[in-house]
Amino acid sequence: MFVYYDAIVTDTPILERTYRDRILDVSDIMERLDRGEIFLNYLDECFEQTSRDSTEIDWPSMVADARANIELIREINAG
Numbered sequence: 001m002f003v004y005y006d007a008i009v010t011d012t013p014i015l016e017r018t019y020r021d022r023i024l025d026v027s028d029i030m031e032r033l034d035r036g037e038i039f040l041n042y043l044d045e046c047f048e049q050t051s052r053d054s055t056e057i058d059w060p061s062m063v064a065d066a067r068a069n070i071e072l073i074r075e076i077n078a079g
Contacts, residue, residue, distance in 0.1 A: 001069040006032055009039045016042060029077055033070050040066055 014020040019042040023035055040063055047059045
């Protein structure tokens with residue numbers, strides 16, 4: 001999952017300036033993981049602004065999986 005989010009973060013319009021200013025062009029894996037977490041936080045906020053009755057996306061499960069994947073990669077790289 002991380003590879004997907006890491007790839008789309010550069011193509012996703014980030015409308016909220018506080019997030020946009022923190023999502024940087026980085027290459028180090030740990031910085032990419034940090035950027036991924038910031039991006040997921042942004043998507044969380046976007047999801048919170050939607051009407052949950054109008055979406056078929058199970059965002060809470062998806063984001064939990066993505067965060068678990070980021071943590072696994074962190075553990076592997078910290079080793």
